[in-house]
Amino acid sequence: MEVLRYDIVILGSGLAGMRAALQASKASDGKLRIALVSKLHAMRSHSVSAEGGISGVLYPGENNDSIALHAYDTVKGSDYLSDQDAVELLVNHAPSEIRLFDHLGVPWNRDKRGKIILRAFGGMSVPRTAFAADKTGFFMMNALYDTLLSFSNVEIFHEHIVTKLIVHNGKFEGMAAIDMATGETRTFSSNAGIIATGGFGRSYGFTTTSYSSTGDGIALAYAEGISLKDMEFVQFHPTALVPSGILITEAARGEGAYLLNSKGERFMENYAKSKMELAPRDIISRAIMTEIENGRGIKNKEYGDNEFVHLDLRHLGEAKINETLPNIKEISIKMIGVDPSNELLPIRPACHFTMGGINTDINGNVLSSGKKIEGLWAAGECGCVSIHGANRLGSNSLSQCVIWGKMTGNEAARLAMKDKKGNEDKVLEISELEEKRISAILGANGHESPYDLRSELWHTMDNYVGVYRNAKALAHAVKKIAELKKRFAHIGIGDKSAVYNTNLRDALEVWNMLVLSECVAECALNRKESRGAHSRREYQKRNDRAWLKHTIVTLEKGKNRITYKKVKITKWKPEERKY
Ligand SMILES: Cc1cc2nc3c(=O)[nH]c(=O)nc-3n(C[C@H](O)[C@H](O)[C@H](O)COP(=O)(O)OP(=O)(O)OC[C@H]3O[C@@H](n4cnc5c(N)ncnc54)[C@H](O)[C@@H]3O)c2cc1C
Numbered sequence: 001m002e003v004l005r006y007d008i009v010i011l012g013s014g015l016a017g018m019r020a021a022l023q024a025s026k027a028s029d030g031k032l033r034i035a036l037v038s039k040l041h042a043m044r045s046h047s048v049s050a051e052g053g054i055s056g057v058l059y060p061g062e063n064n065d066s067i068a069l070h071a072y073d074t075v076k077g078s079d080y081l082s083d084q085d086a087v088e089l090l091v092n093h094a095p096s097e098i099r100l101f102d103h104l105g106v107p108w109n110r111d112k113r114g115k116i117i118l119r120a121f122g123g124m125s126v127p128r129t130a131f132a133a134d135k136t137g138f139f140m141m142n143a144l145y146d147t148l149l150s151f152s153n154v155e156i157f158h159e160h161i162v163t164k165l166i167v168h169n170g171k172f173e174g175m176a177a178i179d180m181a182t183g184e185t186r187t188f189s190s191n192a193g194i195i196a197t198g199g200f201g202r203s204y205g206f207t208t209t210s211y212s213s214t215g216d217g218i219a220l221a222y223a224e225g226i227s228l229k230d231m232e233f234v235q236f237h238p239t240a241l242v243p244s245g246i247l248i249t250e251a252a253r254g255e256g257a258y259l260l261n262s263k264g265e266r267f268m269e270n271y272a273k274s275k276m277e278l279a280p281r282d283i284i285s286r287a288i289m290t291e292i293e294n295g296r297g298i299k300n301k302e303y304g305d306n307e308f309v310h311l312d313l314r315h316l317g318e319a320k321i322n323e324t325l326p327n328i329k330e331i332s333i334k335m336i337g338v339d340p341s342n343e344l345l346p347i348r349p350a351c352h353f354t355m356g357g358i359n360t361d362i363n364g365n366v367l368s369s370g371k372k373i374e375g376l377w378a379a380g381e382c383g384c385v386s387i388h389g390a391n392r393l394g395s396n397s398l399s400q401c402v403i404w405g406k407m408t409g410n411e412a413a414r415l416a417m418k419d420k421k422g423n424e425d426k427v428l429e430i431s432e433l434e435e436k437r438i439s440a441i442l443g444a445n446g447h448e449s450p451y452d453l454r455s456e457l458w459h460t461m462d463n464y465v466g467v468y469r470n471a472k473a474l475a476h477a478v479k480k481i482a483e484l485k486k487r488f489a490h491i492g493i494g495d496k497s498a499v500y501n502t503n504l505r506d507a508l509e510v511w512n513m514l515v516l517s518e519c520v521a522e523c524a525l526n527r528k529e530s531r532g533a534h535s536r537r538e539y540q541k542r543n544d545r546a547w548l549k550h551t552i553v554t555l556e557k558g559k560n561r562i563t564y565k566k567v568k569i570t571k572w573k574p575e576e577r578k579y
Contacts (some may be wrong), residue, residue, distance in 0.1 A: 001185045001435050003428060007032035007416040008154075010196060011162050011175060011187040011217055013042035015050075015137070015398060016380025017196035018144040020412070021404025025151050029412035034154045035188050037177060039161040039212065039505070043145055046198050047208045047401065050137025051327060052251035053129035054101075054398035056094030058116060063126040070128060072572055074396060077280050078125040079332070079532035079542060080229065080390025080574040081550070081567060086362050086385045088570065094399040097406070098130045104143035107132050108344040109324065112370050113326035119324075121394045123280035123579070127254075128396040132364070134249050134327040137209035140398065160186065161505055162216065164434040165376075166191070167224040167429055170368070171342055172375035174427050175220075176434040180505065183498025185438065187431040191419045192375045193413040195221060195366070196357060196405065199381040201234075203513040203520070204351035205458030206306075208240050217382045219512035221358050222519075226368045226376075227554040229384035229565075232524035232534050233357035236467050238284040239311055240350030243304035244335050248328055248347055250394040251315055252340075253277040255324055259288070261296040267309075275579040281393040282533045283579060285349035289467045292348070303336070303346050306509070310344040349467055355394055355533065356520070357384040359552060364408040369554060375415055377408035386550065389567075390532020434436040442504050450507040453484050454490070457510070457517060460484075465521050470537040474525040481518045488514060522560050523551045544574050 008024050010017045013036050021036050038045060057070050070091040074081055076102055098116070102108060108116045118127040132139040148154050159180040164171040166187075174189040200215025222228055237250040238259075238498045241420050253259075254332045259277050271287040272279030280289075288309050291297060297307030311323060313328075318341040321329050325340075330336045332345055358378040359367045362385060366376040377383075380401040387400050414494040495503035529543040530536050549564040 001187065001431060003187045003189055003431060004035065005422060006015065006035040006190045007420070008189055008192045008412045009035045009037060009175060009190040010194045010413070011037055012045070012055050012196035012198065012380070013038035014047035014196060014198055014380060014387060015144070015401040016047035016396055016405040017194065018042070018148060019402045020194045020196060020379055020409035021148055021154050022144060023406045023409025023415040025154055027410050028417055030151065030153050032153060032413055032416050035157060036154060037157045037160050037162060037175070039159065039180070039216070041158045042156050043141060046139065046213050048138045048141045049210060050330040050398055051069055051134045051247060051249035052121065052254065053119060053131030053136045053395045054098060055124065055393070055395040056098045056122065056399055057091065058095050058098060058118060058130065060249040065128055070124055073124050074387065074393055075572045076577055077391055077393040079391055079577060080544070080548065081384050081531060082385070083362070083568040084570040084572060085568050086387050088388070088398055088497070089362065090387050090396070090403055093403045097399060099119060101143055104147055106139045106143050109133060109406065113256045119251055121280050122250050122253070122284070123393040134251055134325050136398065139174070161508065162220065162507060163438055165220045165224050167373060167376065168423065168426050168429045168430070170371065170373055171556060172373055173423050176431045178438065180500055183433070183501060185435045187373030187427060189422050189424065189427045191422060193384055194408045194412055195376070195378040195384045196380045199354035199357070200513060200516045201354060202350045203457065203517045204239065204461045206245045206462050206489040207351040208237055208245055209352065214509035214513050215354070215382070215516045216509065216512050217378070217513045218357050221366065221378070222515060222555055225368055225555060226373060227521055227552050229356055229359040229550050229552055230386060230389070231519040232527050233355035233390050233532060233555055234351055234520060235281055235355060235533050236349040237352030238281055238288055238349050239347040240309045241332065241335060242273070242300055242306060242346040242348055245350045246331055246335060247352070248311060248345060249325070252283070252311060252328055253324055254318065256316055258312040259284070260312050261291045262298045263296060267291050267296070270279040272579040279300070279579045280391055280393060282535070283389045285467050286535060288349055298346065300346065306348060308346040308348040311338040311347045312344055314342055339532040353397065354381065355384070355388045356392065357382045361386055363411055364404045365411070377411060379404040379408040383522050390534060400556060440506055442493055442496065442501070444491055444493050446492045448487045448492065450491050450510045453487060454510045454513070457481065457484055457513060461517055465524060468537055469524055471525065476487045476520055478518065478525060481514060481521060485514050485518065509544055519553050519560055523553055523562060527551060548574060
């Protein structure tokens with residue numbers, strides 16, 4: 001086993017992780033040695049698939065837009081569960097981040113005079129989403145990656161899966177990883193760490209997220225006694241292509257696409273009369289499921305067993321689709337042979353984003369039982385600051401990733417510049433134990449296949465912890481996941497080789513997803529109200545008197561202990577959410 005010493009180690013090379021690396025490097029004038037560790041090649045991180053755009057008020061006053069209106073929309077969209085001080089930070093910093101990426105070379109769509117165009121997104125009062133066609137994430141990632149390649153103090157460890165965070169006496173000391181190419185274990189010892197491992201949307205079978213979105217960093221933090229926040233809030237995106245689940249970006253509706261039921265009706269008129277197809281995602285996902293439940297869905301065996309509704313882009317015309325949604329056109333033609341310029345797209349809601357995650361303070365500093373873990377931050381989708389509360393507005397995640405990437409990069413650099421000494425003995429001791437644990441898993445010859453456990457988990461989450469929830473279904477999910485966790489003790493790893501052992505990697509990811517899914521189901525069962533993306537059949541209304549609070553879940557003596565925490569309200573008092 002190799003132990004490498006760095007000033008800062010960043011776990012994850014998506015938008016949040018790479019933005020953090022850029023900032024930490026700048027803040028230290030290139031003096032700090034930074035390791036960026038990713039289980040994938042950095043440019044295959046999930047962020048490359050972000051399609052629709054990034055939010056930010058670039059032109060205050062235009063269309064009557066303002067920073068305050070962006071904050072209000074975000075708070076209302078969150079169903080009043082976001083911490084409003086954090087939302088204010090987001091909206092204040094978003095415009096300068098969009099401009100930074102302009103300088104880094106992102107080809108934002110522009111009008112004839114060269115001005116960056118803003119597009120409409122769900123739940124936003126006016127168009128305020130900057131975009132690069134429907135490949136925004138790819139271009140932002142490319143700009144960051146290209147820039148980082150010229151920084152000699154940043155070393156990227158591609159295809160290294162981290163399996164353990166080293167936290168001792170409330171202080172971060174490093175992390176242990178497996179080099180996928182060789183199977184060797186490698187420990188990164190450091191006084192400053194940033195977790196940026198993205199969400200855990202892959203805990204569901206029908207999802208728009210990539211196979212790598214398994215919530216590893218969140219589960220590793222949880223194992224160290226770090227608390228998680230608002231885990232019951234999982235976003236279902238209304239328009240996932242059937243049957244694959246690949247995302248048809250909200251920008252399609254932003255550009256003017258309609259939703260139609262089996263009768264050809266624009267049914268959103270009955271659910272959100274003023275916003276129609278640009279209502280927030282929780283409302284549209286429920287509307288689609290209600291149409292399907294009431295017999296107005298569409299069946300087509302060619303697209304599998306699930307019913308769907310239609311997304312109609314035909315009236316946008318081929319030229320507009322080619323210019324603003326080329327990726328969507330390509331995906332639809334390649335996946336199901338349907339050209340959206342002249343045919344209807346079959347879509348239904350799919351798991352898309354996880355609002356919950358690692359409990360942090362407003363600066364992204366990781367918290368354990370309300371206390372800061374020294375030297376450890378979380379940024380991007382894995383961290384719950386909380387901006388999105390019970391329901392994220394589309395295009396607010398990319399802003400969150402880069403703003404908290406920057407902030408945590410700064411914080412980590414500040415600490416790393418003054419605190420250089422590490423606890424090498426402890427790091428070595430914990431790394432050796434971790435190496436033994438991994439080799440025991442690799443040697444496991446039990447009768448349970450991790451892939452069977454994963455399929456059963458997907459079935460459970462899709463069918464019992466979905467758009468609409470009820471006590472019976474959630475209790476079933478809690479029981480089933482506990483059973484799957486027990487069965488995990490008897491898994492077998494068929495592939496014993498060291499080189500690119502994806503069998504071992506998949507097993508480690510399955511465990512992480514089981515741990516997090518159990519938190520989701522238990523926290524959802526506990527929350528007896530409907531708020532944002534958490535919609536309970538028995539408690540159909542939001543109940544601010546009893547439930548205007550964050551859920552905090554902490555691992556204590558092998559059990560998930562649930563407590564609650566006050567929501568920070570600065571300016572916007574909760575009111576009825578109408579669109
Ligand atoms: C299809 C799709 C489209 C979207 N489009 C938009 C959009 O247009 N606008 C918007 O605001 N939001 C969008 N979102 C949401 C947004 O893309 C994500 O929230 C965001 O990209 C997450 O970025 P991140 O940096 O937090 O993590 P990710 O980009 O998910 O990166 C995670 C990183 O962690 C690494 N990692 C994970 N586990 C380990 C481990 N164990 N060891 C080592 N490395 C590890 C991965 O290799 C990767 O580098 C979209 C989401 C989806 C699913």
